[in-house]
Amino acid sequence: MVAQGSSLLEHAPANGSYAFTPSHQGNDFESMVHSYSMSYGRIGAQPLTNDRTFSWAADVQRKGALTFIHAYYKNPWRIRTLDETPQHLTIYMPRSGSFRTSIGTRAIEGRVGQLLMANNHELGDRFMHGHQNASDLLCLDWSVVIRTVTALLEKPVLESLDLEPVLDLTSPSGLIIGNLVGTIMQGMRNNGPLLSSPLGLSMLSEAIADLIIRFTQHRFTPCLEQKISAIAPWHVRRAIDYMHANIGEPFTIAMVADAVGVSLRALQNGFKTFRGTSPGGYLRAIRLQAAHDQLADPLNQKSVREICAIWGFFHPGRFSIAYRSAFGECPKDTRTRAAGALSAH
Structure with a gap:
């Protein structure tokens, strides 16, 4: 099972120091949006309070088909996907605070002990709540997912994947997928060793796509x-x-x-x-x-x-x-x- 301890995340203490090394941090909302837009792709975002100070910190690492974001937010906010936002499979692992979103008419709430997975262009607005909201996010280029489905089905795929978005990390499939997701996150965290191994990261990208398509429910499972x-x-x-x-x-x-x-x-x-x-x-x-x-x-x-x-x-x-x-x-x-x-x- 994916570890829930300090090796993956610690909440930010009250004095503003962090138990991880942020690649980006600040005390205002605009700096966060700018940093994410420059390192990840344009996003729509809005704070949910009128507080003048918006404390945040993030470790953002991108290599090949994968982007990893380990983030802490002291204030609630909302994020939405824009048409020009790169399309990817979002793999979200809540650590503290609450996370809410939707796919179509289905409301989804993230909890510790779950993985949330979806095409980011199919997700509704995402709401981050909690005095100390912390999460790990792994983004896999959507082209890798489509290439995997096409290879497994031996036919091109044009329809939506309709992936079941909630995966319990204690289930058999959750244990397998969660362990690999945790390994990738740990290997990318804080300029980790995976960032210096493009071939290894490419193989892991394909492996996680293969496991998700084989062991979770979606349109093509039958x-x-x-x-x-x-x-x-x-x-x-x-x-x-x-x-x-x-x-x-x-x-x-x-x-x-x-x-x-x-x-x-x-x-x-x-x-x-x-x-x-x-x-x-x-x-x-x-x-x-x-x-x-x-x-x-x-x-x-x-x-x-x-x-x-x-x-x-x-x-x-x-x-x-x-x-x-x-x-x-x-x-x-x-x-x-x-x-x-x-x-x-």
Whole structure:
């Protein structure tokens, strides 16, 4: 079980010294928002009292796909995700005080002994209360989560994950996931040793994503359970091969059925049973992946609009929405990062 003792957190004593080494600290709200926006990404935030002094301290560490924040707040406040906030899996571990948020109409309250997990863009406003509110937060780039789900399901994923947000750390799954989360946090804390091991941190990023997808409840849990005992029949496998071989060509799903030698209904039923989607949905997903691969190519010279057309997406706005849902960023952000990687060399 994840330790709850001083090795992970101590509350800040009244004299203002901390039992950890803050990378950022201050006595006003604006300095906190500025620090987080510079080191983590833009956020919306608002204090919940009119106190002139807002005491806070945080150890913020970012490397690769992971961001770790160990924080202490003496005053209550509210945080919300903005459209431009980087998309990630939020793994929140309360230490003291209270934490409230929502997903849709479901109200969620964080307690000591739990992990709270969700896509930050699906969370409502988060409220931090308590005279001494302390917490650990691990943020995993959403692209790692999607890549893990895609690999496990052997199909591209465009739908929301709908992850069960509350995990009891005393449950079997909670013990496994909580121990690994605690190990990562401890390894990143106070410029810890994991920050000097990019390969190790990358492997741990993939490991935590894999454990969460395998051992918690979400939209695709039934598909994973079914996949253990079900191998797709020959006509589904042949249809997938056909789609990949002709991905850049214009064709209909009826043409795929004809090429495979089965009826359209049989093909639709096979995909629904063994891939959890329709043939058309599968084709859209692999074309979206192809668009992502081209945008991520540092040598790509084509615009986002041109790439949309190449892969059969004729409405750029809808393409952008689907792309962000699948890869955790806008198409232009992928293209910009790829261009930056090329110029850096």
